Amino acid sequence: MLIVVVGYWLVVISGFSDLEGDAPWLGFGGVPAGITISLLVALAWLLSLAGSRFVTGPLLWAVPVLAVGVAWLAVRALLAPLRRLASFGHRPSRRDFVGRMCVIRTGRATPDFGQAEVTAADGSSALVQVRTTGQDRLTGGQTALIFEYDADGEFFWVMPYESEH
Template sequence: MSEFLQAVLGFPTILFSFLLVIVVAYWVIALTGLLDLDDVDASWLGLAGAPAGVTLSIVITLGWLLSLVGGQLVSAVHLQIAVLIVALAGGWLGARLLVVPLRRLYPDERGPSRHDFVGRHCVIRTGQVTADFGQAEVTAADGSSAVVQVRTTGDDRLARGDNALIFDYSSSGEFFLVMPYERDH
């Protein structure tokens, strides 16, 4: 066991060992739900297609393994610096190969959502809209239109043909909240 600890705490593996501790802490926090895994994309590493947390975890883990093995094979200091460079390059290259199948798990575009209508103009299609009833036609960003359930709050009164602005979506009631809106033509 002491040989293993010596190898893990020796140069160049110690650099990756420190980073590996951070990776393990990251995943423990992520698994507890305290951290969102849909973080930034790792395209700045040339490894686009998966979240940076996943990609960096792969790079660091592979780099740690390569530096551990390489550090045991060479003892000269100038060769250990070469092991560090090879471990970094090997970790990056291995991550690049592993990220390709992961890209299917993290699609580039998210699907359409009802929340996409929030902030959009709509036209009332029912006789009136109250806090309990109403429908309106809204046009999506792609040009398609949909008739959606809408409700008002407070004393707002809306009737057929009135323009309104969707300002919120109620997931529990599956309706949009609207308010009167005068369009500038």
């Protein structure tokens, strides 16, 4: 596997590939897959090498399995600061909430009044001003879809959203 990682980086350095892909399927969303997999393989290889020096006999088969598990946990811990740095260049905007689901937190939401709680991509939540269109009336606890931001009024336009659950 280490030879595969070295080969991958030689291809990247030569310009035949790039580092764009993300690795959310490994639990490492926000960091390029090449970096994630390279760290995971290199650390697992190093741990397997070190573990094989101390373990012999019938338990030797468990060394690579444990090495991959420990490497996965270590890479998650190492990449947490990188995820924050990856979003460093992006300035959060209210427009980031457009297209997200929200939950009405006031007793009602109408064309003139309402507040809702929305969760951002980073997991944080915010209480925002919302308004409905036409005859739509939403009640507290109902789910709605944010479909537009009104910069002049500093509120979000929402519409009812019924999930299929």
